[in-house]
């Protein structure tokens with residue numbers, strides 16, 4: 300308790316207020332004032348009883364009574380033969396203040412964080428990112444070393460906010476998907492698709508304004524909007540279809556500024572919008588004057604059938620901004636993504652990117668460009684698509700075999716997840732919690748709605764699900780669903796939605 304480093308405490312005798320009340324109380328008050336004002340910080344040795352009594356010209360019992368009072372109040376401690384010392388008092392620090400937008404973002408983040416831990420030996424139907432083949436790590440390492448050797452100095456300097464030229468050219472090729480030649484000048488490199496979304500939202504919607512999106516929707520979109528103080532105007536899907544009429548109505552809201560869509564392998568449902576509907580969406584953007592933010596994160600993961608062209612490549616009027624990244628197809632930890640945008644938006648997006656984080660790490664951009672140029676990603680994607688299809692097939696077969704009547708699911712021809720609709724009356728959150736306790740990790744459907752209302756849905760991802768665990772895990776999930784079906788269930792029928 301006593302601290303050798305503290306200067307001796309000199310008590311100014313005139314600090315004891317004159318006036319009514321017993322002298323020992325007034326002395327105790329004066330000493331307490333010194334402690335509070337940090338003139339006698341914790342560890343300080345108070346004057347001895349005799350010295351203080353002499354200085355104050357009072358009887359020593361007055362000083363002793365004051366010290367006793369302070370001791371009973373927990374302010375000082377007396378040690379026999381050593382003296383009286385100011386006690387450690389937990390200092391009350393002023394609380395930090397955070398705006399409500401940040402508090403709401405914190406709530407949303409803690410909600411998912413707690414759901415992501417994969418039980419060892421369990422079945423992971425939650426994680427959306429496929430594991431990259433181990434061979435791709437070695438080829439990427441070679442690219443990294445190559446670019447570092449050849450242009451290391453330049454790559455470790457600032458490159459500018461729009462990104463590395465070679466990577467912009469490679470991304471432009473990927474985004475074209477054979478539809479129309481996208482020019483590298485239409486590409487802005489970002490730190491993951493997440494930053495691409497954030498920049499695009501910030502570019503069009505300010506605090507208090509709104510983004511319209513079909514719901515259920517990408518979970519982190521909700522947090523991104525919260526953090527920017529932007530509102531979400533949700534529009535429910537109509538079964539497997541977008542409700543264009545309801546979307547148009549929502550876009551007429553005076554606060555609506557942007558329409559966020561995932562037309563290809565939507566997260567969480569896996570739904571893909573057909574070409575006709577894509578053209579109708581572009582028409583909707585033209586009529587309402589509201590631009591579209593197209594999240595194309597899983598467009599490369601087609602393993603069955605054909606994909607309609609992206610909205611970006613169909614757009615002839617400069618109303619679509621596309622966001623993408625290599626997170627699903629390659630290494631998410633690279634944090635490399637992009638925006639494809641018409642020139643009018645591009646200049647503003649690159650200004651925002653500059654003020655957000657200056658630029659995305661040049662070394663990683665160059666290494667990725669070299670990897671793409673060498674055809675590494677195409678080889679890797681072939682393997683990945685096959686792998687995803689095998690998992691999806693087994694998942695769907697197991698659902699058909701075990702799920703009780705009244706359960707329905709989507710059948711995506713690519714991507715990483717499907718959407719399960721449980722029999723009426725069964726709560727997805729309840730099933731997900733019970734499954735988690737038994738080592739099967741699934742995402743409860745309510746996570747993907749802004750109001751987190753109870754829903755009879757689960758998102759099942761097949762990105763990481765171990766093949767040898769799928770059937771057993773789905774049988775277990777099915778038994779949990781079955782146990783929760785209310786006894787008087789109307790109708791039903793086991794059938795995939797598609």
Ligand SMILES: Cc1ncc(COP(=O)(O)O)c(C=O)c1O
Nearest residue numbers: 491492493517566596624626636
């Ligand atoms: C639909 C969607 N958009 C964007 C992202 C963010 O991706 P990235 O890792 O590239 O930032 C994710 C991540 O899972 C996603 O699912």
